[in-house]
Amino acid sequence: MQQRKRTASKRLTNPNLTYHLMILPGIIFLLIFNYTPMFGLVMAFQDYVPAKGIFGSDFVGFQHFAYMFSLPSIGRVFTNTIVIAGGKIIFNTLLAIVFAILLNEVRVRWLKKSVQTIVYLPNFLSWVVLASVVVNMFNLDGNVNQILESFGLGPFNFLGSNQLFRPLIIGTDVWKSFGFNSIVYLAAITSIDPGLHEAASIDGANWWRRIWHVTLPGMLPIILLLAILNLPNILNGGFDQIYNLYSPVVYQSGDIIDTYVYRVGLMGRDYSFGTAVGLFKSIIGLVLILSANQTAKKFTERQLF
């Protein structure tokens, strides 16, 4: 104990102190904006009345949670969240891997660079902007339907159909972010020893064989790690995207936890119930993070914490 104390104080000698002071604003920021609001979770167990505040409101125990599970719409909201978020994770990962492998094979340097820039670009645009583009393209008299109609198909009401809304959400999200996601995979590919490729070529492996037996196994640890780390995101359907694209017609297939909490909790001013749903989501998220961390440790011998 004495030993540890000494090292601790030793760490706070002059040069280190400067660094610690530099972290301080960040820590304070974190405390004020991430940790302090956590006390607000108490509201989930109260009948929160703004005038009385957190300290004055009456405690009602698990009443809001009971009400939450009694609502028929809550199961739908969780299902939608998991299906949409799961679809996004799977397709984003697959497409990013395929794209990284293909891009790595492009030998023309300027082509490679420009393709890369073009596919990264949408990632930096806000959904508020992109949503109006998507709406204009996919509504009944939008470009997509015009093209489909010239092939004798449709028109399809993408934004107002419960069959098509989820594919639209997943598809546009993958379009927006697969390029950016492929960066890590590209890095993983470049770290594979070129000697392995040469050896495979000499042994007579064609391009397909080399991808299958050299590139993919080389990428596997990174793929696994990223997939596992993405697991907690299974409850994040993407509020800003869906909020800007959905309407009551597609609540059935597109209403996710975050949009539901926003509508009920903030706009409906049912603060306690909104908090209860949000807290429930956080608990599931925490369990997923912990199990993902354990799984990551088991498979890749790396972990987050």
Place this chain on the structure above:
Amino acid sequence: MNTKKGFIYLVLLISLLGLLGCVGESEPEHNEDGQLIVKLGKQTATNPKLPEGDTFEDNAYMRLAEEVLDIELVNEFEANGEDYDRQVALAISSGELPDIMQVSQEEFEELYENDLIADLTDVFEEHASDYIQELYDSYEINPLEDTTFDGRIYGLPAAVNVTPPHMIWIRQDWIDQLQLDFDADGDKLITLEELESLALTFIEEDPGNTGNPVGIPLAHWLNEPGYGGAFTMTTIGSVFGSYPRNWIEDADGNITNGSLTPETKAALAQIKDWFDRGILDPQFGTRSWDDIMALAVNGQTGIVTGAWHMPDWGLSNVKEMHPDVVFDAYTLVDDQNKVNIASQSPGGSIAVVRKDFSNPEILIKLINLFYDTLKNEPNLEEVYPDIYQYQVLDVDGAVRPLNMEILGATSELDHYAEIRDAINGEIEVSDIPDARNQSIATSIMEYSDNPEEASTAAWALYHSRMKGLELGQYLIDHDHFEWVNPVFFGSTPAIEQYYGNLLSMEEEEFIKIVTGVESIDHFDTFVEMWHSQGGDEILAEIEAEIAE
């Protein structure tokens, strides 16, 4: 050593938190001249037509109020529509209210229960002018009853008896252009079949030349309180005797909600049929309020539903885009030639005062000034030249400290009668007692004399009065209204707890039925769900309250 370091960290942390704390320090209550500073929550309008240099905070109305009451008015926040509601929601949740603001009935009840607003009974009785008290008393049900708890008044409601019926505004210039034989007898009362075939003709002929015409657009919420809702189904419901979202008695004398009746099911079946046949907007449900307005402005649709005043704030946008546009107001009748309508409580937006505000009488004085003194001043031009100028310029009333109206029970039609008499030459414009109505009459004459050259403002005033209010007057004169009186208007604990959720469910299930996700028989499932998700408790509480 270690504790010392910890101490430094602690001091730094505290001083930083202290800095953050300073932001929230309260401002002084008086300005340098010793005038009381009154903070308002300001509900604005999109196109107030203010003269250059004037703002929502600094304009002739605000300056007049400041001068007369010897105060300084400051707008704590300014917002419009949903943004205003959001500001109020934030003010309520933070507990920091402006001194005076306007809220909805729902917000009002929440404020009362939270003990955040002042009891205005004494200041109202002491300061409110006789005229203002008479205005409220002129209603069958005094609007103040909605804001009174245990005999004490906590807010002053707007009072307007919006003139029914719910109307259908149709592009008359298109009907003329296509030489249609629509509403042959010219009484503006049309049947569902007539409306249907007109919509089909508009879709087929595309008189707006847009390439993608839309028949009849409706908003996805389909219904809202009152009969003023833009893009709602109220007029279609009236054909079937359906009164959604009203607490009414059913055929057996039991209390129910108008959304649950077989008549509402029939009205929905009609709308669903229109959707199936492409008469209703095929993108019904996904369009926002603005999207639907855009359909009218672009010339994609020539049929929209709404109240008599729709030309003043909505259809005027169509006029801006298409100078030759002419609308006419129609309404749907049933096979008895009747318009079935549920009477509405006259209240609306409610003005409230923060609980600890030192001078609550200021709200009453503002109301006296704007809804009595200015209204009844026969010589506005000389006594209040700035205000007179504003009325000539048709500056929006939203720039006043309070964006609401307090009128007597029949004011809208009384005013219409005066204006009509002046236009028919039966009285002089100067004989009209209200200065605002004088300028409206002048504008309407300007439009009648020369429709092609008239301004958009004159176009709008002509349409809303000589077509909208005219239709309302016609229905009264020829006894076309069939009134149903809702049995209950207020709120109960169960309404507060469950009704919001029930309304969201209603909206969703109705959309499913109309768009064909569920069959029309799903309506019966909806009724069952409604009862089991708190509806029965609401009905029991209403019955108990009526029995009292």
